Amino acid sequence: MSTFRALFVEEEPDGKVSTSVKETDLKTLPDGDVTIRVHYSSVNYKDALATLKDGKIVSRYPFIPGIDASGIVTESTSTRFKKGDAVIVTSYEFGVSHFGGFSELIRVPEEWVVPLPKSLSLRDAMCYGTAGFTASLSVQALLDNGAKPEDGPIAVSGASGGVGSITTGILAQMGFSVIASSGKAGSEILLEKLGAREVVSRPDFNPEKKRALDTERFAHAVDSVGGDVLSYFLSTTKYGGTVTACGMALSGKLETTVFPFILRGISLVGIDSVYCPYEKRVHIWEQIATNFKLAKIDTLIHEISLDELPKALLQMTNEGMLGRYIVKFI
Incomplete structure (x- = not known):
């Protein structure tokens, strides 16, 4: 043409x-x-x-x-x-x-x-796109660090956004118990369809009073908003848990202490989709086509x-x- x-x-x-x-x-x-x-x-x-x-x-x-x-x-x-x-x-x-x-x-x-990938259509690929690729990188990071459904609930922030919704769907489909946060009207129905066990409001992951090390609440967490929500996840994730960070819609600043890392052995894993190495990029797309492929993506x-x-x-x-x-x- x-x-x-x-x-x-x-x-x-x-x-x-x-x-x-x-x-x-x-x-x-x-x-x-x-x-x-x-x-x-x-x-x-x-x-x-x-x-x-x-x-x-x-x-x-x-x-x-x-x-x-x-x-x-x-x-x-x-x-x-x-x-x-x-x-x-x-x-x-x-x-x-x-x-x-x-x-x-x-x-x-x-x-x-x-x-x-052979088992993915051109339309399927764009149903995921960069958002789904980032979500899949986050899920892969949890799995690489040994996350299992029996560990306990996983928190997902910004869950009505592209990254958060696809993360919720993938984790739920794999048998994980997901607590998803969103402030958008109608998000609860959508996230429950994707398999979220519980949908909470934004303030639930961003309380006014914060402690350097709070009560253990989540086995792991996937954060796409940054700022105080990421700080809260670090302070409330259980011993040996993993927290992934891929966004800063709330803030690019992070206030925390060394306590979650040296007293609970928490791992904070950064997720970058832009300059992800080629071999890893191909692998993640293969995961999207197989193990991470959502039956409910058209939702x-x-x-x-x-x-x-x-x-x-x-x-x-x-x-x-x-x-x-x-x-x-x-």
Whole structure:
């Protein structure tokens, strides 16, 4: 295809930022080893921030956002991939400083491309996207540290978000008892459908009075919001437990002491999906296709078209949402 459609974020003469779907051509695409016909993309909060002037994601205009994509290779100078291969692209600079996945065609370096696992469809891959990949990294970290369902309850913060909801679903499906936190209306029904044993309000994981070492409450915890919630998890996780941290929606600051680490042997594991090593990245996608594959993933999914995407992004910045948007191109 000589021309194709994409979602552009552009800076207007008055300094404001606008978002619209436009037709463009291959000369628009940045350099790369692999050109891909996108079949699906997914919508993340980071993508919504990319449409805001003060979102601190986009530094130059015009720009095509979208940090996730799945599709079929149409051209390749890479020895890893050939025309016709089904692939996934997430992370690195994709959709941040390099034109992203809200486009019918993309061109990227070969190092950013992962082969689609055989038991996963292109649509399935975007039902997870970066959020599901991050959730799976978190679950894998717990398992690597020896977490077992019989250990006791696992706390999941930000559970109505992409990472938290998929984490809740994976852990519950594996037999873990999940206590999930959310402040969004309607989240309790959604999280219970995903298998949460208990759904609590945000203040439950962020009490006014905090202690350096509090009563043991959770066997392990998965945090995606940071700040005082992460501090609370560290102080209330049982002896030998693991706490993973992958976000800072609440705060990037962490106030804690050495007590949870030297008196209870707690492990704090950082989760990074952006520069995760390639071999590990491939392994996690294989886990998503097999051991972590959610039977109830469609409970979370709202499928939209490229033309409906601007409205969905505006909703995310203004109101937030339950579940995940995926964009269907083909």
